[in-house]
Amino acid sequence: MGIILTILLAYGLSSLIINASILTKPRMWVTNKYPLLGELLSCYQCLGFWVGLILAIIGLNMFPLLPYIGYISTACVISGTNEILGIITGYLYRG
Numbered sequence: 001m002g003i004i005l006t007i008l009l010a011y012g013l014s015s016l017i018i019n020a021s022i023l024t025k026p027r028m029w030v031t032n033k034y035p036l037l038g039e040l041l042s043c044y045q046c047l048g049f050w051v052g053l054i055l056a057i058i059g060l061n062m063f064p065l066l067p068y069i070g071y072i073s074t075a076c077v078i079s080g081t082n083e084i085l086g087i088i089t090g091y092l093y094r095g
Helices: 002-019 021-033 035-040 044-057 066-094
Strands: none
Touching: 002 021, 002 044, 002 066, 021 035, 035 044, 044 066
């Protein structure tokens, strides 16, 4: 259950950063000033990795196997799942 909550939290944060209209101006500023970071802010898999890594490092990771698989592995699991959820929600949103 913990990994599902962690994945949903990471996906929610990633989706908020990528899609929220209230964050459009900051996203555009970052994209114009730092193109590489702007690219990061438009990709579920890229952003999901970093969000997952940050969640794991600061201790918000609810994944009980973390001591055995490590922070990077946790971030990779979250990153891949974010990409899949992003594709599914994008498909459903477009109809």
